[in-house]
Amino acid sequence: MSKRILFILTSHDRKGAADDASAAPSGFYLSEVSxxxxxxxxxxxxxxxxxxxxxxxxADGLDLSDARNAKFWNTPELRAKTETTLSPAQINPADYAAIFYAGGHATMWDFADDPALADIAARIYQQGGVVAAVCHGPAGLVNIRLDNGRYLVDGKDVAAFTNDEERAVGLHDTVPFLLADKLIERGARHLPAANFQKQVVVSERLVTGQNPASAQGVAEAVLGLLQD
Structure with a gap:
């Protein structure tokens, strides 16, 4: 088995369309990476x-009072990795045991409609690998189709940032779609926890988490599958 994991970060930089100069800044949520x-x-x-x-x-969520955030952000070679990310064309899915979509509100504007990344994730899954995502990262899951034509999430249990959480942060009218609703539309069974509480769901080789509090748990669950 490969000992490599592919992290996917958003290329988008705001909570709104690319041409919306009034949109608040965003990006990948640091603790969901670190x-x-x-x-x-x-x-x-x-x-x-x-x-x-x-x-x-x-990066968004630059809370450097969090020890792992600080360790990641203050390690030059790690921060450099977020500034020199690979493009989909540079990726060979056969090299990876798992793919992990990190969250951040900005993902809602570029993860769902990227067929190249969706194909990479489908290939990793179909070669026996793990697909994982946390918080808004599951936006990257909504258009992944397997070779049988079904959506990856169809018939599977998932966690993701909930409609209630979106309302709680005041962005339910800003995001281009409500993530939980879209996953349900694709055939997933969305399993929400209370707002901002840890929720990690494992369904076959799909691992998802609801929010930043779930990020470490998602990684630990992926590791459990890879080491099983």
């Missing part, structure tokens, strides 16, 4: 970083 990264790296897995456009990405 916490999983160290789970995998400490278990001996190498992590590569990619994004829809490749190249530089933008």
């Amino acid at each position: 916490h999983p990264y160290f789970v995998f790296s400490e278990a001996g897995f190498a992590v590569d970083f990619a994004s829809p456009k490749g190249g530089k990405t933008q």
